Amino acid sequence: MADSKETIDQQVEQATFGSGCFWCVEAVFERLNGVVNVRAGYTGGSTENPTYEEICAGTTGHAEVVKIEYNPRIISFEKLLDIFWVSHDPTTLNRQGADTGSQYRSAIFYHSDEQMKIAEASIKEAEKSGMYEDSIVTEIIPLTTFYPAEEYHQNYFRLNPNAPYCKLVIKPKLEKLNKHIN
DSSP states (O other): HHHHHHHHHHTEEEEEESSSOOHHHHHHHTTTEEEEEEEEEEEEESSSSOOOHHHHHSSSSEEEEEEEEEEEEEETTHHHHHHHHHOOTTTTTTTEETTTTTGGGGEEHHHHHHHHHHHHHHHHHHHHHOOOOOOOOOOOOOOOOEEOGGGGGTTTHHOOSHHHHIIIIIIIHHHOOOOOOH
16 A cells, blocks of 8 residues: 555655735535645745735735646646636736736746746647737746745635635635636
8 A cells, every 4th residue: 555655755846836815716626536635825935934814915025826746747837827818817917816916916926947937838839829808927936945935825725715705706716717617
């Protein structure tokens, strides 16, 4: 049995995306078959160990992100990117819906040169697809330090499905994305 667990652990890779409020992004990606874990957090800025309050003030340079652990034998990085493109508006600078500020920017924080190349090809495909009228403003940058968000941000939608933001913003987004997720 230990050999089986060890084999599964060796197959886990990571992806990190910023595409608006991390509660929404987490709720989208944790539903995907092959995703092992999704962790809300912060990256891309200069402040060490930022707090949510500092992120909201917009002074840290960090984005709200999710770090996704996934099994590439079940779901590819390319498929994660496909969901990334349809789950938010990558053409709005520092904004997703009513959420505004650089912490809500669209960004792919790559973990390897291979992910960088795949992300660059993916953005070109998304631009050519005609899905968006405006130009894509998504950043493709290396992941430096990932800071996990406070515990009350983790699994937010799953633990708080009746919270107003969850009911009004996340639930309709998930319903809209069901055809892409399944």
